[in-house]
Amino acid sequence: MPKEQRVRTIDPAAAAVLARADALGISTAFSRAEVMKPCPIGSGDAGLCCKNCFMGPCRITKDGQVGVCGATVETIAARNMARAVAAGSSAHSDHGRDLAFTLEAVAKGEAPGYEIRDPFKLRQVAAQLGIPLNERSVYEIARDVAEVAIKEFGQQRGKLAWIKRAPQKRQELWARLGLIPRGIDREVVEILHRTHMGDDQDAEHILMASMRTALADGWGGSMWATDFSDILFGTPSPRLAQVNLGVLKDDQVNIVVHGHEPQLSLMVTEAVRDPELLAYARSKGANGINLCGICCTSNEVLMRQGIPSAGNFLHQELAILTGAVEIMMVDVQCIMQALNDVAGRYHTKLVTTSPKVKIAGALHMPFEPETGFETARQIVRLAIDNFANRGETHIPKEFEDLVPGFSHEYIGYMQGGVFRGSFRPLNNAIAAGRIRGVAGVVGCNNARTTQDLAHNTVVKELLANDVLVVQTGCGAIANAKYGLLVGEAAMEYAGPGLQEVCEAIGIPPVLHMGSCVDNTRILTVLSQMATEGGLGEDISDIPAVGIAPEWMSEKAIAIGTYCAASGAYVLFGVGSPVEFSQEVTRIMSEGWEATVGGKLEFVEDPQEIIRRSLDHIDKKRAALRLPAYDPARFGQSGDEPLQNYFSLPIEEQQALLYGTPSHEHAHTHDQGHSHDHGHSHN
Ligand code: SF4
Ligand code: MSK
Numbered sequence: 001m002p003k004e005q006r007v008r009t010i011d012p013a014a015a016a017v018l019a020r021a022d023a024l025g026i027s028t029a030f031s032r033a034e035v036m037k038p039c040p041i042g043s044g045d046a047g048l049c050c051k052n053c054f055m056g057p058c059r060i061t062k063d064g065q066v067g068v069c070g071a072t073v074e075t076i077a078a079r080n081m082a083r084a085v086a087a088g089s090s091a092h093s094d095h096g097r098d099l100a101f102t103l104e105a106v107a108k109g110e111a112p113g114y115e116i117r118d119p120f121k122l123r124q125v126a127a128q129l130g131i132p133l134n135e136r137s138v139y140e141i142a143r144d145v146a147e148v149a150i151k152e153f154g155q156q157r158g159k160l161a162w163i164k165r166a167p168q169k170r171q172e173l174w175a176r177l178g179l180i181p182r183g184i185d186r187e188v189v190e191i192l193h194r195t196h197m198g199d200d201q202d203a204e205h206i207l208m209a210s211m212r213t214a215l216a217d218g219w220g221g222s223m224w225a226t227d228f229s230d231i232l233f234g235t236p237s238p239r240l241a242q243v244n245l246g247v248l249k250d251d252q253v254n255i256v257v258h259g260h261e262p263q264l265s266l267m268v269t270e271a272v273r274d275p276e277l278l279a280y281a282r283s284k285g286a287n288g289i290n291l292c293g294i295c296c297t298s299n300e301v302l303m304r305q306g307i308p309s310a311g312n313f314l315h316q317e318l319a320i321l322t323g324a325v326e327i328m329m330v331d332v333q334c335i336m337q338a339l340n341d342v343a344g345r346y347h348t349k350l351v352t353t354s355p356k357v358k359i360a361g362a363l364h365m366p367f368e369p370e371t372g373f374e375t376a377r378q379i380v381r382l383a384i385d386n387f388a389n390r391g392e393t394h395i396p397k398e399f400e401d402l403v404p405g406f407s408h409e410y411i412g413y414m415q416g417g418v419f420r421g422s423f424r425p426l427n428n429a430i431a432a433g434r435i436r437g438v439a440g441v442v443g444c445n446n447a448r449t450t451q452d453l454a455h456n457t458v459v460k461e462l463l464a465n466d467v468l469v470v471q472t473g474c475g476a477i478a479n480a481k482y483g484l485l486v487g488e489a490a491m492e493y494a495g496p497g498l499q500e501v502c503e504a505i506g507i508p509p510v511l512h513m514g515s516c517v518d519n520t521r522i523l524t525v526l527s528q529m530a531t532e533g534g535l536g537e538d539i540s541d542i543p544a545v546g547i548a549p550e551w552m553s554e555k556a557i558a559i560g561t562y563c564a565a566s567g568a569y570v571l572f573g574v575g576s577p578v579e580f581s582q583e584v585t586r587i588m589s590e591g592w593e594a595t596v597g598g599k600l601e602f603v604e605d606p607q608e609i610i611r612r613s614l615d616h617i618d619k620k621r622a623a624l625r626l627p628a629y630d631p632a633r634f635g636q637s638g639d640e641p642l643q644n645y646f647s648l649p650i651e652e653q654q655a656l657l658y659g660t661p662s663h664e665h666a667h668t669h670d671q672g673h674s675h676d677h678g679h680s681h682n
Contacts, residue, residue: 030447044580049076077581079206081584085561095260113270113374129148152184157183188216226517236404236407236514243480244399248292253281253289255268256325289384294313295312295313295473297331303404313334313445313474316328330350332356335357339359351382400482433627437545438529444550444552454550458573458613472521480512487502495634543620545568551574552574569598573609
């Protein structure tokens with residue numbers, strides 16, 4: 001059992017399940033993180049390690065020390081960083097490749113059960129690629145689009161198609177710096193080559209190449225993934241849904257989808273509505289089939305189908321620990337190997353569904369587009385059969401409403417409708433100072449920090465400072481659990497100017513833009529803001545920041561790097577993987593700012609993240625000659641703005657900012673709702 005007790009989570013639902021896990025002697029990522037101290041070599045200022053050849057691993061702990069081959073601290077830190085970018089880019093981009101294959105199969109009529117749900121977006125994408133549209137069926141067009149994407153993964157020369165979606169000025173900068181990716185796989189392979197023993201040994205040079213690899217992810221593999229998910233499964237638009245472990249149901253068959261790929265999970269959303277399977281569930285004593293999600297597969301089905309989310313990354317074991325999950329089906333990425341052990345303590349079946357991911361002890365049912373619907377039906381049937389094996393359940397009561405589904409298309413639409421949609425109102429609100437700036441607060445949970453605390457602290461404080469927040473991935477789920485992703489949150493948390501904008505448009509102050517692969521939507525929004533006019537001509541001109549307060553994955557490193565290379569100031573919490581090298585830390589901060597206008601910094605303290613973010617936003621405002629941010633100028637038309645907020649003593653500001661402890665905001669089954677927007681199972 002844990003040697004050291006600390007606050008593991010701010011989520012009362014998670015805390016209740018963790019207490020039960022401790023009582024039962026079942027380990028979780030939370031308890032293992034307390035026992036397993038992070039290796040100080042590579043995660044702080046005690047040193048770093050290279051294991052790129054077998055003369056090592058070489059452990060460097062002193063200034064001036066070098067590896068057996070003579071590799072310096074700078075080279076090793078840059079190589080480790082570059083390899084993380086390559087791994088993260090591979091994960092996202094391979095996901096995009098599989099979606100291209102799925103679209104191709106659908107276009108050829110080889111994937112029964114699938115359809116093209118957004119033919120409008122398909123035609124838009126095809127037109128951008130110069131593919132002829134006239135008098136051609138969606139399937140002919142889809143085949144051509146899929147072919148372009150599939151080729152781009154293996155492309156050797158030239159440039160990626162979606163580079164043209166970036167502002168013109170940014171494209172020219174990338175061209176001058178040699179940063180335009182030539183092919184998606186080529187950039188990843190080249191980084192692995194360059195960082196092999198005895199290759200590229202100049203830290204700055206290695207890091208420039210890692211930016212090009214990351215750009216191949218952000219403006220390549222990930223961007224294709226977003227496009228194809230929308231084309232195949234529908235472009236998201238806002239809908240009401242629920243989040244947290246309280247969405248599991250005692251009287252129904254619970255199926256949890258977890259991972260990242262929407263292909264099979266969206267088939268499961270169809271299968272659970274099948275009258276034959278519903279009747280089968282009833283014949284086994286269940287009152288229905290309840291589908292919910294974890295992590296980013298959850299985000300995919302949440303924003304398109306309103307399927308509830310059982311939680312973010314650190315909830316994966318906790319969902320099983322409720323005893324109420326018949327099947328957890330997992331595809332790719334962010335799946336803890338420990339799931340199988342936890343599932344083994346209950347009746348839960350763990351099913352791996354990607355041909356790429358097998359877990360010893362789990363049932364393997366690999367997905368292929370050709371048989372996707374049938375596989376989905378088999379999994380649902382298996383879950384129903386498992387219902388009778390369920391023992392005692394302990395489902396926490398807490399769940400909260402959220403409004404997900406703010407695709408960049410919808411954000412354009414909400415600012416003027418179908419015919420006049422644009423980014424002009426948003427740009428104007430920023431120019432006027434009603435909105436101080438924009439922040440993308442994204443990324444994972446990390447078992448080494450208090451779950452959700454940094455996400456929640458950063459976002460609440462940014463909102464109070466009139467910063468509009470967009471979120472993806474587990475960060476979006478983190479804040480949804482505390483009621484920040486509903487319209488009412490603007491009245492409770494936003495500063496006076498932001499409150500007015502949210503009221504006028506009818507949006508939450510925190511916009512859920514999708515899964516972690518959908519950070520490309522944020523790139524698109526920033527590009528559209530830059531090209532709309534009034535906020536400069538490039539992403540680096542916009543008063544905006546990107547923050548990953550609780551990051552843990554290599555994909556997060558790839559995202560942070562492509563955002564920085566696209567001109568954004570990116571701040572990561574938790575700790576720095578390059579802290580031991582002052583030079584690499586400097587290159588990614590001041591160095592990158594001088595070359596690409598964006599930078600990536602690792603800052604552990606959430607308050608310092610907030611301070612640097614606001615400072616950056618204000619500097620960008622000043623550079624654009626916009627009026628200095630002044631919260632007193634706005635809010636007169638709103639309902640009770642926090643006009644005197646800044647003149648209050650700090651304790652009262654904190655009380656206003658954070659209100660009552662977050663758990664008191666959560667919905668419960670028997671307490672009803674703290675807001676009037678909620679739902680209850682009762
Ligand atoms: Fe050591 Fe050099 Fe081999 Fe790295 S590449 S493990 S520093 S000898
Ligand atoms: S799932 S990469 S923990 S966001 Fe996308 Fe969440 Fe991070 Fe995985």
